[in-house]
Amino acid sequence: MTSSESQEKSQEPTTVPSSSTSEASQPQDVQPKAKVSSSDMEFYYKNLLPFRYVFQWLNHSPKPSTDFTMREFAYEFQSGAYRRYNSFDSLEDFKESIVKNNPSRFEVGAVYEINPRDRKSVPKSKMKPMEKELAFDIDLTDYDDVRTCCSKTAICTKCWKFITIATKIMDVALREDFGFEHIIWVFSGRRGAHCWVSDKRARQLNESQRRSVIEYMDVLKNKGTKRLNLRRPFHPHVQRSIDLLKAEFLDIILNEQDPWADDQAAFTALLKFPLEPLNKKLKEYWIENPGRSSLDKWSDINKICTDLSLQKYDLLAVNETKEELILEATYPRLDVEVTRQMNHLLKSPFCIHPGTGNVCVPFDSKNVFDPTKAPNLHQLQNEIIGWKGDNEVNDINRTSLKPYVESFGKYVTNLLKSEKNGKREREDESLEF
Amino acid sequence: MNKQHERTPQGSATKRRTAGRKNFDTAPTIISGKNYLSSYLDDCYHHTCLSLYQNPPIGEIGLEEFEVWAIERLKILNEIDSALKRNKPFQEIELIVLPMLNKSLPLILSKDQDKNTENRRKDYYSHFILKLCFSRSAELREKFVKCETIIFKVRFESMSGVEQRQFVQHMNLPWEYITSAEKAEMSQQLYTSIQPSLRFQLNLTDEISRRDYFEKEEFIKIPFEYVPELISSRSVFLKQGHAFVPKFQQINLLTLEFTGNLQKTLISTSHAFPTLDEEDRLIPILNHLGAANNFLEDDSVFDELMNSEVNSVTVKSTKITRNFPLCASHLMDGLTSAHHLKYLARKQFSLFLKWIGLSVDEALKFWASEFTQTMGMDKFEKEYKYNFRHDYGLEGSKIKYKPWDCRKILSQPRPHAGEYHGCPYRDLSKDSLKAQLKSMGLKDEEVYGVLEINSKGDPTASCTKVLELKTNGLVNEIVTHPNLYYDRMRVYHKKLDDTEGETAAEAES
Numbered sequence: 001m002t003s004s005e006s007q008e009k010s011q012e013p014t015t016v017p018s019s020s021t022s023e024a025s026q027p028q029d030v031q032p033k034a035k036v037s038s039s040d041m042e043f044y045y046k047n048l049l050p051f052r053y054v055f056q057w058l059n060h061s062p063k064p065s066t067d068f069t070m071r072e073f074a075y076e077f078q079s080g081a082y083r084r085y086n087s088f089d090s091l092e093d094f095k096e097s098i099v100k101n102n103p104s105r106f107e108v109g110a111v112y113e114i115n116p117r118d119r120k121s122v123p124k125s126k127m128k129p130m131e132k133e134l135a136f137d138i139d140l141t142d143y144d145d146v147r148t149c150c151s152k153t154a155i156c157t158k159c160w161k162f163i164t165i166a167t168k169i170m171d172v173a174l175r176e177d178f179g180f181e182h183i184i185w186v187f188s189g190r191r192g193a194h195c196w197v198s199d200k201r202a203r204q205l206n207e208s209q210r211r212s213v214i215e216y217m218d219v220l221k222n223k224g225t226k227r228l229n230l231r232r233p234f235h236p237h238v239q240r241s242i243d244l245l246k247a248e249f250l251d252i253i254l255n256e257q258d259p260w261a262d263d264q265a266a267f268t269a270l271l272k273f274p275l276e277p278l279n280k281k282l283k284e285y286w287i288e289n290p291g292r293s294s295l296d297k298w299s300d301i302n303k304i305c306t307d308l309s310l311q312k313y314d315l316l317a318v319n320e321t322k323e324e325l326i327l328e329a330t331y332p333r334l335d336v337e338v339t340r341q342m343n344h345l346l347k348s349p350f351c352i353h354p355g356t357g358n359v360c361v362p363f364d365s366k367n368v369f370d371p372t373k374a375p376n377l378h379q380l381q382n383e384i385i386g387w388k389g390d391n392e393v394n395d396i397n398r399t400s401l402k403p404y405v406e407s408f409g410k411y412v413t414n415l416l417k418s419e420k421n422g423k424r425e426r427e428d429e430s431l432e433f
Numbered sequence: 434m435n436k437q438h439e440r441t442p443q444g445s446a447t448k449r450r451t452a453g454r455k456n457f458d459t460a461p462t463i464i465s466g467k468n469y470l471s472s473y474l475d476d477c478y479h480h481t482c483l484s485l486y487q488n489p490p491i492g493e494i495g496l497e498e499f500e501v502w503a504i505e506r507l508k509i510l511n512e513i514d515s516a517l518k519r520n521k522p523f524q525e526i527e528l529i530v531l532p533m534l535n536k537s538l539p540l541i542l543s544k545d546q547d548k549n550t551e552n553r554r555k556d557y558y559s560h561f562i563l564k565l566c567f568s569r570s571a572e573l574r575e576k577f578v579k580c581e582t583i584i585f586k587v588r589f590e591s592m593s594g595v596e597q598r599q600f601v602q603h604m605n606l607p608w609e610y611i612t613s614a615e616k617a618e619m620s621q622q623l624y625t626s627i628q629p630s631l632r633f634q635l636n637l638t639d640e641i642s643r644r645d646y647f648e649k650e651e652f653i654k655i656p657f658e659y660v661p662e663l664i665s666s667r668s669v670f671l672k673q674g675h676a677f678v679p680k681f682q683q684i685n686l687l688t689l690e691f692t693g694n695l696q697k698t699l700i701s702t703s704h705a706f707p708t709l710d711e712e713d714r715l716i717p718i719l720n721h722l723g724a725a726n727n728f729l730e731d732d733s734v735f736d737e738l739m740n741s742e743v744n745s746v747t748v749k750s751t752k753i754t755r756n757f758p759l760c761a762s763h764l765m766d767g768l769t770s771a772h773h774l775k776y777l778a779r780k781q782f783s784l785f786l787k788w789i790g791l792s793v794d795e796a797l798k799f800w801a802s803e804f805t806q807t808m809g810m811d812k813f814e815k816e817y818k819y820n821f822r823h824d825y826g827l828e829g830s831k832i833k834y835k836p837w838d839c840r841k842i843l844s845q846p847r848p849h850a851g852e853y854h855g856c857p858y859r860d861l862s863k864d865s866l867k868a869q870l871k872s873m874g875l876k877d878e879e880v881y882g883v884l885e886i887n888s889k890g891d892p893t894a895s896c897t898k899v900l901e902l903k904t905n906g907l908v909n910e911i912v913t914h915p916n917l918y919y920d921r922m923r924v925y926h927k928k929l930d931d932t933e934g935e936t937a938a939e940a941e942s
Contacts, residue, residue, distance in 0.1 A: 178657060179674030201674065205658065212661030216671075231629035235667040236622045 036357045038078060038102055040377055045099045047395040048380060049350050050405045055091040057198065057349075057412045058108065060419045064090045067131070072109030072116040074345050075101055078354070084109075084345075085116040104354040107345035108133075129342035134180075134202040134210065137338040137346065138166050139192035142223045145269075146259045146329045153355075155191045158256050160371050163193050165248045166332035167365035169241050170195060173217060177237060178202075182415045184408070187374055189353020189360045194338075194346055198415050200422055207342055214339035223333040228324045242323055245330045253294060253329050260294040263287070269328075270297065273321050275314055278304060349408065352377050361404040362411070375401045471546060474553040479603035481596045482540035483588050485694055486564075490557050498555075499562060500718050505537040506559035507566075507722060510580040515911070517579060523586070530587050540588065565715075566722050568702040578695050585691050589684060601683065606690060608655035611677065616652055619670065619677070623652060626670035627679050635681065653678045659686060743790040745798035753789075756922035758896060758915045759857045759869060760842065761785055767853030772806040777845055778854035779817075781837050783824045788836040788916050789923075793825040838914040839893045858892035875902060 059068035073086045075098075083103075088094040098106060109116075110129035119127050140159055144151055149158045167185050174180045174197060182198040205213065219238055220228065230238060253259065260266035263286055271279040281304045286292060292300065305318055338344050351360045357377045363369035380399045387398040396405055470492045478484045512533060516526045535541070538556045542549055560581070567577035589597065616623065624647050637643045657676045662685060663669045670677045678686060709715070747753055754765060764782040768774050774782060786796060800821055804813045819828055826833045839856065848855045857869060863884065870880045879902050887895040896912040904925045912918050 176673070177671040179672075201658075208661050209658050212657075212664035215665035216667055231633075233625045233628055235626055236670060237667065239625070 036104070036352055036354060036377055038104075040357075040381070041104060041352065042099065042102050043381065044352060044377055045095070045102065047384075048399070048401060049098075050396065050408065051095040051098075052091060053405065053409050053412050054348060054350060055094055056416060057408075060198075060200075060416060062416070067111055068094075070113075070115050070130075071111045072343075072345070073348075074107040074109060075103035076105050076107070076354075077101075078104045085119055087116040105351040106348055108348045109345040110342050131203045132342050134197040134199075134205060134213065135338055135344070135346050136170060136195040136214075136217075137188075137192065137335040138163060138195075138332055139188070139335065141191060142333040142335075145265075146253065146257055148257050148259050153191055155371060157370055157372060158252075160369075161248070161252045161256070162330065163371075164365075164368070165245065165252070165330060167193060167195070169244055169332055170217065171365040172240065172244075173237055177216075178213065181418070182411070183365075184349070184362050184411055185365055185369075186349045186360050186362045187358070187369065187371055188347065189351070189358040189374075190356050193363075196346075196349075200419065207340060210342065211340045214334065214336050217332070217339075218334050218336060219327060220331050220333060222336065228328055230324065230327075232320065234323075238327075241331060242327065245326050249326045249330055250295075253326075254298055255295060258294045259329075260297050261291060263290055266294075266297055270301075270325065272325065274317050275310070277308060278310075278318065281308065350405075359401060359404070361401070362408045363404075364407070375399065375404065470554070471550040474550055474557065477557060478540070478553055479600050481592065481600045481603075482542055483585070483592065483596075483600050484553075484557065484560075485604065485691055486557070486560050486698075487694060490554075490561050492554070494558055496714065496718070499558070499715075500722070502555050502559040503562040503566070503718075503722050506556075506563055509533050509537065509584065510563070510577070513580040513583050514576060517583075523583075526583060527587050527590065530583065531591060534584065534587065562719075563722075564699060564702055565706070565709075566719050568699050568706060574696070574699045574703070577699065578692055581695060582688055582692050586684065586688055589687060597683075601687070604687070604690065606655070606659075606686070608653045608659075608678075608686070611652045611654050619672070622670045622672075623647075623677055623679075626677070627668065630668045630679075630682070651680045653680065653683060653686070655686065659689065743786075743795070745791075745795040745802065748786065748791055748795075748799055756789075756919045756926060758912070758918035758922075759873065759899065760855070760915055761919070762873070763857045763861075763869070764853050768803050771851075772803050775852055775854070778848075778852060779820065780824065781842060781845075781854045783821055784834055784836040785915055785919075787825060787834075789919050793822065793827065796821055796825070836914070836916050839896070839912065842915070843892065856892045856896075858887055858895040870899070873899070873903070875899070 075083045110132035113128050113130050114122050143162050147159050149156050180197045180199045184196050186194045273279050349362050359375045383399040567573040631637045631643045654675050660676050801813050822828045842856050883895050883898050886898050893912050908921045
């Protein structure tokens with residue numbers, strides 16, 4: 001993807017304002033992780049957020065349609081106040097309202113049968129969500145038991161690999177199994193990623209169908225809180241995921257995260273073999289030789305198996321358990337409710353994460369995305385101030401946000417194109433009758 | 434006239450032709466009409482003995498047939514509903530339902546085309562008549578769908594393979610059987626996807642028989658949206674948005690289609706109902722049918738009770754309280770001794786009383802007469818009146834609350850000391866329960882029998898036993914609802930009073 005490349009090429013921001021025409025009256029504060037003020041947000045909404053693309057992405061057409069006008073948006077304010085059921089008639093209305101209200105972030109919800117603004121004039125039962133993008137949410141905090149590099153809200157490039165492999169697994173399943181094409185991943189601004197599927201067919205799924213999709217995907221069942229109980233042979237989706245994960249397991253878990261160097265952690269996580277002698281032997285061995293790395297411990301399993309001279313049948317069972325351990329450690333840990341509920345709201349792409357100031361930029365699962373290098377609002381402001389080129393260039397193009405906006409624009413254009421073709425096909429079909 | 438035709442498919446379940454029009458019908462057209470009806474029904478049943486009931490029924494039906502047929506079908510639905518409530522597995526329900534279907538609604542094809550038509554007519558009409566009856570509330574609709582789906586499933590399972598296939602082909606579904614070449618191409622994925630279901634669902638325990646089954650099995654290609662359950666459990670192979678469903682799972686597809694279709698038409702029926710211009714003829718029959726089924730949600734059952742025997746004074750009389758299940762007597766005891774009940778108890782009791790026929794005005798009088806013995810009327814009006822009015826759907830969100838059934842009562846937090854809600858069979862100590870049972874007039878050995886049952890941990894079973902004992906074994910219904918208990922006791926006592934009255938009258942004369 002061009003985005004990450006050109007992002008790296010982008011110049012280091014300088015603190016000396018070059019042109020006085022820049023509207024940025026902002027910041028002397030160069031700290032990238034500094035708190036975002038409401039005037040920063042106002043500046044961002046006025047000058048940088050690509051409203052047109054977000055509008056088209058949700059509207060599926062250049063002219064306002066009910067996909068957009070009947071859609072719910074929610075505002076979250078710095079005070080913590082949350083205002084649901086906003087809706088807009090047009091792109092201009094959309095931008096104007098957000099600039100005026102200046103929320104610390106805004107979220108995207110479903111398209112309703114009744115205009116969300118008018119909800120008070122109809123009974124509650126009438127407020128039915130009709131359509132919504134199929135959404136997924138993955139959060140690194142759910143990986144804390146296998147994550148040693150960071151914890152809670154912190155992340156680094158090492159643990160982001162969990163997200164990277166998760167996006168790959170989800171992406172291939174969504175495309176190959178469900179036949180979806182318009183899939184975009186969005187950095188949530190701090191420690192996770194959202195996935196939005198915009199295919200017409202995905203948007204029209206009802207709640208029980210959404211539930212079936214997430215349950216199909218959610219191999220671990222509720223973020224691995226339940227013991228894995230998968231039927232053999234593995235379903236093709238699970239098998240394909242294992243094959244993808246096996247390669248990464250060595251790298252992510254055994255080499256980098258090394259979560260089982262701690263002996264106690266290893267006892268609880270690894271000793272799940274259906275053969276008691278093996279569990280016992282392993283435990284004894286690790287007590288005698290404390291502090292062996294995860295990689296060592298993993299190879300110890302095979303070694304002890306040889307020592308015990310297990311039968312072929314037993315070895316098979318050991319291998320099956322090993323596969324389950326790989327799944328437990330690395331398979332995507334999904335937030336089920338986000339996908340299942342149609343009226344669930346999710347932060348819009350290109351919002352600013354209020355805690356970090358990072359832009360929630362979209363990215364492609366096929367390319368490496370580095371969240372630590374994601375554009376940050378203060379950095380963007382400095383880039384504008386430091387702009388030395390042509391004054392005619394608009395603000396977005398002066399910043400490292402540019403490649404992300406461009407690739408999102410391309411994605412949206414594709415979506416609109418297929419939407420138009422789809423419509424024509426549907427019209428053709430109806431003509432036949 | 435035409436308007437009625439268009440209104441709903443069900444509208445035409447009614448007598449479609451006016452008397453005037455009938456004058457024009459000459460003998461030949463009647464015969465052709467009969468033939469037409471026969472081939473029309475053939476289409477509705479896809480030449481098999483199963484229908485999705487998608488087309489409106491045609492032809493004439495007499496008012497008597499209208500009612501009799503509906504009652505026969507209703508009996509089967511009630512039987513299914515009670516089996517479902519008792520959590521019986523499908524196989525058991527099938528054993529109960531199939532003989533009933535064969536007796537009152539047989540559809541087994543015979544050579545006698547007239548007989549086939551007659552059987553189908555009865556099945557078709559009775560389905561649509563009950564659809565009218567059951568379309569009126571969300572609860573009734575849900576029950577109708579559940580029970581009719583069971584009938585559908587039972588009938589499908591009883592069909593031959595050839596018939597099943599014929600039926601499936603006639604359904605206009607976006608599915609196709611894949612070719613053997615396609616099957617060969619995906620055979621690995623198809624097999625691994627269904628292997629666990631072969632093992633656990635069809636009990637094919639060894640690999641050879643599973644392989645064998647797989648080789649012979651046909652696969653259906655269908656958009657994944659149609660089979661959410663099979664997707665959830667990862668029991669089918671998915672490719673490019675299509676699920677590949679083995680034929681042995683097709684009943685899942687069919688019931689889903691059947692259920693969806695039924696839900697849709699029930700809704701449209703309910704919208705059409707108010708415009709049905711049948712105040713004099715059909716509505717009374719439908720109301721009567723509604724009363725015949727024991728589904729508590731139906732208001733018409735209670736209309737008659739509302740202005741009847743229960744009022745603020747009689748509610749405390751033995752004539753009424755002798756019909757109370759133990760939970761209600763327990764609440765009444767609590768109320769009359771403390772002259773107050775806490776929130777959950779108030780809710781449980783007031784809804785119970787509402788549905789035995791205590792009107793809102795009488796209820797307020799009754800509650801006030803108790804509460805004001807320890808507090809001023811001011812306080813009652815201020816703090817409690819709203820509460821009771823709320824239960825009657827007169828305040829706040831104005832929801833028509835239903836009385837709590839046993840499951841709901843058992844799922845509430847258990848009562849602490851000084852609280853009276855809940856189920857006494859679960860909540861009372863063995864000694865106090867024993868005393869209560871005795872005070873209900875049970876004999877010693879009966880009391881021990883009930884305590885014995887109660888020790889097994891299913892409180893509704895104890896209540897069921899008590900109902901049986903109190904009615905001298907005449908009522909054997911499973912108690913799932915305090916109001917059901919009340920209703921059965923009331924009917925029992927009424928009969929008893931009537932016969933006693935008669936014998937007394939006889940003695941006098």
